[in-house]
Amino acid sequence: MAARTFAALVAAFALLSLGACSILKPADKTEDGKTATSPTDEAPPAKSDVPTVRLITAQTPAVRAYRKIGARHIYKAYANRIYKGKIPPLVYAVVVVETDIDANGKVNNVTFSRVPSHAPEVPPMIAELIKATSPLPSPGKLGGHTYVDTWLWDKSGKFQLDSITLGQRSR
Secondary structure, eight states: OHHHHHHHHHHHHHHHHHHHHHHHSOOOBOTTSOBOOOGGGSOOOOGGGSOOOOOOOOOOHHHHHHHHHHHHHHHHHTGGGBOOSSBOSSOSEEEEEEEEEOTTOOEEEEEEEEOOTTOTTHHHHHHHHHHHTOSOOOOGGGOSEEEEEEEEEOTTSOEEEGGGOOOBOOO
């Protein structure tokens, strides 16, 4: 019994000691000599101060089908820029593009989740091509969402979109 009581007293003392460390800690001073407030004394940030997070639309069968519709729209607009046939095995740039569209297909924003470090000129060109084709076809019941596709960019400036590519040559 004495061992149990002793162990309980040691544990209680340890907890009190740890708590006292923060109580006895000298207050932080600001440059003007006033006591600084601790992070727990501050009010939580206003809702407008909290950064928003972009959510990518889940790649459901309907979204994948819309990718093809969007790609065909871009192909139609830039028929002379489409790489004909199978693309070379080593393309100049591979760029993953996230295009935010509204319920009418209007392009609201173009961002990139993968950009080539060796070809920094390509992503801005792609963004301009996409914005120039706005609005994309109406997404119908999908409504506004983030349309994601991968652009395969050749050195010639011609391209294919992954959703309707003809594939790559082996040599």
